[in-house]
Amino acid sequence: MVKLSVPKILLGLGLLVVLGYIASDLLISDDQYAYKLRQERKQKNEQFRSHRDSPLPEELHEKFDSLHYYPIDRAWRLTARLERLPAGDTLSLALTDGGADKYTRFARATFEWQGQPQTLTLLRRVSKTDSTLFVPFTDKTNGRGSYGGGRYLDVETPARRDREVVLDFNRTYNPYCAYGGNFACPMPPKENWLTVEVPVGEKSYKE
Structure with a gap:
């Protein structure tokens, strides 16, 4: 049976940790991206609902829920x-x-x-x-x-x-x-x- 030396084991573990961090960063990045978009859309809904420059006819402001x-x-x-x-x-x-x-x-x-x-x-x-x-x-x-x-x-x-x-x-x-x-x-x-x-x-x- 082939035995791995301690340095090789540590190297392998280190590589797994690095790959884990990369994958985690990608997931967080995607989550942050989606979160920012949802916040932008929420703000736009608020502007459409209440802002005086809303493109919606005034009679629709109170009934307005959200853009699609x-x-x-x-x-x-x-x-x-x-x-x-x-x-x-x-x-x-x-x-x-x-x-x-x-x-x-x-x-x-x-x-x-x-x-x-x-x-x-x-x-x-x-x-x-x-x-x-x-x-x-x-x-x-x-x-x-x-x-x-x-x-x-x-x-x-x-x-x-x-x-x-x-x-x-x-x-x-x-x-x-x-x-x-x-x-x-x-x-x-x-x-x-x-x-x-x-x-x-x-x-x-x-x-």
């Missing part, structure tokens, strides 16, 4: 390849009231889902100065679980040297037009029409 969401799926927090676009590359997004808003194409993000390549253009509103980029998009859940007119995603502006960008579709949200009222909402451009289902983020308000 797909289950949280960490797999939809994607890292996409980033391709910056030339400065001054602009487009006009049609609004639901017939008008239009001007945006600058900041970059193109590409990723693959279940073997299917997908592309999204990250936009910045010409008249806007905050640090986030705007990503209006459609996917195959629209009208079949999610809002028929498409949904939105906000993305932190990548650093100058970044070649990748995180797209967290669990934070996808509806335009104000999804809740009724007289709003003018940007419509997703054809270049942001995804060919797959994105079964995460906010669902249709009127299910």
Whole structure:
């Protein structure tokens, strides 16, 4: 019978401990991620219920309970390849009231889902100065679980040297037009029409 020396036994035990810590960190990280999302959604519900700028008609504030969401799926927090676009590359997004808003194409993000390549253009509103980029998009859940007119995603502006960008579709949200009222909402451009289902983020308000 082969006997293991004490150093080898300790080495093996140490490796198991390290692997255990790694697995534990991953589980905690996922729990923290989900917890933070749930807190964000709770705060949004409170804003919709009581805030004077709520997109809900005032008569619905007291009856409002909660927005509807797909289950949280960490797999939809994607890292996409980033391709910056030339400065001054602009487009006009049609609004639901017939008008239009001007945006600058900041970059193109590409990723693959279940073997299917997908592309999204990250936009910045010409008249806007905050640090986030705007990503209006459609996917195959629209009208079949999610809002028929498409949904939105906000993305932190990548650093100058970044070649990748995180797209967290669990934070996808509806335009104000999804809740009724007289709003003018940007419509997703054809270049942001995804060919797959994105079964995460906010669902249709009127299910």
